[in-house]
Amino acid sequence: MNERSLLEQIQSRSASLESRFPDALVVGPGDDCAVLRSPSGDLSLVGVDQLIVGRHCTPDTPVDLIARKAIARGVSDIAAMGGTPTWALAAARLPTRYPHADELFDSCAKWAEHWGCPIVGGDIATGPGELALSITVAGAPHPARGPVLRSGARAGDLVAVTGPIGDSLSTGWHLNFEPRITEARLLCDSLGPDLHAMIDISDGLGLDAHRVAYASGAVIEIDSERVPARDGSASPWRDRFSHGEDHELLVTFRPDGIPPGSLTVIGRVRAPEPDEAPGARVISLDGTIAPGSELGWDHG
Amino acid sequence: MNERSLLEQIQSRSASLESRFPDALVVGPGDDCAVLRSPSGDLSLVGVDQLIVGRHCTPDTPVDLIARKAIARGVSDIAAMGGTPTWALAAARLPTRYPHADELFDSCAKWAEHWGCPIVGGDIATGPGELALSITVAGAPHPARGPVLRSGARAGDLVAVTGPIGDSLSTGWHLNFEPRITEARLLCDSLGPDLHAMIDISDGLGLDAHRVAYASGAVIEIDSERVPARDGSASPWRDRFSHGEDHELLVTFRPDGIPPGSLTVIGRVRAPEPDEAPGARVISLDGTIAPGSELGWDHG
Numbered sequence: 303m304n305e306r307s308l309l310e311q312i313q314s315r316s317a318s319l320e321s322r323f324p325d326a327l328v329v330g331p332g333d334d335c336a337v338l339r340s341p342s343g344d345l346s347l348v349g350v351d352q353l354i355v356g357r358h359c360t361p362d363t364p365v366d367l368i369a370r371k372a373i374a375r376g377v378s379d380i381a382a383m384g385g386t387p388t389w390a391l392a393a394a395r396l397p398t399r400y401p402h403a404d405e406l407f408d409s410c411a412k413w414a415e416h417w418g419c420p421i422v423g424g425d426i427a428t429g430p431g432e433l434a435l436s437i438t439v440a441g442a443p444h445p446a447r448g449p450v451l452r453s454g455a456r457a458g459d460l461v462a463v464t465g466p467i468g469d470s471l472s473t474g475w476h477l478n479f480e481p482r483i484t485e486a487r488l489l490c491d492s493l494g495p496d497l498h499a500m501i502d503i504s505d506g507l508g509l510d511a512h513r514v515a516y517a518s519g520a521v522i523e524i525d526s527e528r529v530p531a532r533d534g535s536a537s538p539w540r541d542r543f544s545h546g547e548d549h550e551l552l553v554t555f556r557p558d559g560i561p562p563g564s565l566t567v568i569g570r571v572r573a574p575e576p577d578e579a580p581g582a583r584v585i586s587l588d589g590t591i592a593p594g595s596e597l598g599w600d601h602g
Numbered sequence: 603m604n605e606r607s608l609l610e611q612i613q614s615r616s617a618s619l620e621s622r623f624p625d626a627l628v629v630g631p632g633d634d635c636a637v638l639r640s641p642s643g644d645l646s647l648v649g650v651d652q653l654i655v656g657r658h659c660t661p662d663t664p665v666d667l668i669a670r671k672a673i674a675r676g677v678s679d680i681a682a683m684g685g686t687p688t689w690a691l692a693a694a695r696l697p698t699r700y701p702h703a704d705e706l707f708d709s710c711a712k713w714a715e716h717w718g719c720p721i722v723g724g725d726i727a728t729g730p731g732e733l734a735l736s737i738t739v740a741g742a743p744h745p746a747r748g749p750v751l752r753s754g755a756r757a758g759d760l761v762a763v764t765g766p767i768g769d770s771l772s773t774g775w776h777l778n779f780e781p782r783i784t785e786a787r788l789l790c791d792s793l794g795p796d797l798h799a800m801i802d803i804s805d806g807l808g809l810d811a812h813r814v815a816y817a818s819g820a821v822i823e824i825d826s827e828r829v830p831a832r833d834g835s836a837s838p839w840r841d842r843f844s845h846g847e848d849h850e851l852l853v854t855f856r857p858d859g860i861p862p863g864s865l866t867v868i869g870r871v872r873a874p875e876p877d878e879a880p881g882a883r884v885i886s887l888d889g890t891i892a893p894g895s896e897l898g899w900d901h902g
Binding site: 305308309311312315316319322323326327330331335336338340341342343344346348349350351352354356357358388389391392393395403404407408411415420421422423424425426427428429430431432434436438440442 | 605608609611612615616619622623626627630631635636638640641642643644646648649650651652654656657658688689691692693695703704707708711715720721722723724725726727728729730731732734736738740742
C-alpha cells in the first residue's frame with residue numbers, strides 16, 4: 303500500500319473524531335491542517351510534515367535550503383487554510399557525527415522566524431541513516447473569514463491558482479518556493495465568505511484539485527491550456543500537473559466575487575451528473591479528459 | 603558534540619525568544635514543554651519527542667508497545683508541567699514495505715485517546731531504515747496553578763518523586779510506564795502555589811534534578827538511600843539514577859505544604875554557597891557527593 307492510500311485509510315478511520323472531541327477539535331485529519339478550539343473559543347491551525355534527505359531533496363542540497371524547505375512546507379499548509387503562522391516545533395534525526403548541526407538549527411530558526419513562527423521547542427536524536435526533519439507548524443486563521451477548508455467548493459465556483467505550475471524540480475522551485483501567506487490573507491480579505499475552498503498544491507495540481515472536489519462532493523473541470531507554466535516551460539501538461547511541490551494555492555470562489563489580480567482562473571466547479579463520482583477532470587485542447595486522481599505524485 | 607550539549611546550545615541561543623514574541627510565547631525552548639498564549643489569553647503546552655526503533659526500543663518490540671511508548675513520552679512532558687493532554691500530531695517514517703502500518707496507527711490512535719489527546723493530523727513517509735515516530739503533544743495547564751516550570755525551586759523546598767527510580771530497561775518499565783497526569787493534577791490541586799517546580803525524569807534522576815537546580819539557580823541535595831527502588835532492586839544507586847526513562851515526576855514544594863501521600867521525599871533545595879555553582883548533588887550514606895550533571899544518560 304502506498305503512502306497516499308495509507309493516509310486516506312487512516313483519515314477515514316478518524317472521521318468521527320470531531321464528534322468525540324467536540325470541545326477542542328473543529329476539523330480533524332484530512333485537510334491541510336487540523337483546526338483546534340481553545341477554551342475561550344480561539345481557533346488555531348496545526349500540521350506536521352517531514353523532510354527526509356534522499357527522499358524530499360538530494361543529499362548534496364545546501365543545509366540552508368534543507369532547513370528552508372522543511373519550514374516552508376509547513377508554512378504553506380497554514381497558508382492553504384488562510385492562516386498566519388504563529389509557532390513551530392522541530393524534531394531532527396541527525397546522521398551519526400553530523401558536522402552541520404549548528405548551521406542546520408540556525409537556518410531552521412531563521413526561516414521559521416522569517417515566516418513568523420519561531421521554533422518554541424524541539425527534539426534531537428542521532429543515528430545511522432540520512433538527515434530527517436519533522437516540523438510542526440501552527441497558525442491563526444484569518445480573523446474574519448475563519449479557516450478555509452478543502453470541502454467548501456460549490457457548483458458554479460471558479461477555480462484559480464496563485465502562480466505557475468510545474469517544473470518545480472528542474473527549476474529548483476521545490477527548494478525556493480515562497481509560501482503564499484500574503485496571497486492567502488489578501489484572498490480572505492477581498493473575497494471573505496465568497497472564498498469557498500483552498501488547498502496547497504503539493505502532490506500535483508490534478509490530485510490536489512481532485513481532493514478539493516472529492517471533499518466538496520463536486521466536480522472540478524480544469525482547462526489544461528489555461529494553467530500557467532513556469533518560465534515558458536514547454537513540458538507536456540501531464541508532467542507539469544503530476545510532479546507537485548508547486549506550493550501554489552488552488553482556490554475556488556463565487557464567480558461574481560472579485561479576486562485579487564494575482565490569480566489565474568483555470569476552471570470551474572459543477573455538481574456531479576447522476577451516477578458521476580465527485581472528482582477533478584483535466585480537459586485538454588483536443589477534448590480528452592484525464593481524471594485528476596491519476597495525476598499525482600506519491601511524495602510521502 | 604552529543605545530543606544533550608547540542609540541545610543546550612540551541613536552547614541558550616533561543617533565550618530571547620519570549621521577548622521577541624511576547625504575545626504568543628510565554629515559555630520557549632528549555633523546559634519539558636513550551637507555553638503558548640492564545641489571543642484571548644488561554645495558555646497551552648506543546649512539545650515534540652521522537653521514538654526511533656533500535657535507539658529507544660529494540661526492533662523486536664511489539665508494535666502496540668512502540669506506539670504506547672511514543673505517545674506516553676509526550677504525555678509525560680505535559681504531566682511534568684501540571685497539564686492535561688488535549689491533542690497530538692503523529693509523523694511516521696516507515697521502513698520500506700512495512701507490514702504493520704495499520705496496527706501501528708491504530709495503536710497510536712488508541713493510546714493517544716486513552717490519555718485524552720486524539721491524533722488530529724499527521725504525516726507518513728516510507729524509506730530505508732528503521733521505524734521512526736515523531737509525536738507532538740499539546741496540553742492545557744492546570745486552571746488554577748498554571749504551568750509548573752523547572753525554574754521555580756526555592757531554597758527550603760522539599761524534593762520528592764512520584765514513584766520508584768531505576769531499572770526501567772530491565773523491568774520493561776520504559777515501555778509500560780504510566781504518565782503521571784493524575785498525580786500532577788492532584789499535586790496542583792493540593793499544593794497550589796506551594797508547588798514550585800516539576801520535571802519529567804527521562805534522562806536520569808541526577809541529571810534531571812540538576813536541570814531543575816540549574817534553571818532555578820539553586821542547589822538540590824538528594825539523599826541516595828531515600829530514593830525508592832523498583833521492586834526491591836539491589837542495583838547500585840549510580841546505575842539506578844543514571845539510566846533514566848523512569849518517567850516519574852521530580853517535584854519541589856514548600857516544606858509546610860501538605861503533599862499527597864504518593865510522594866516520597868528524597869532531598870531538599872538550598873541556596874548555593876558563595877562561589878558554588880547551582881546544580882544537584884547526590885549524597886551517599888558514606889558521605890560521598892556526586893554531581894547530578896554527571897549522572898545522566900544521553901538518549902537523544
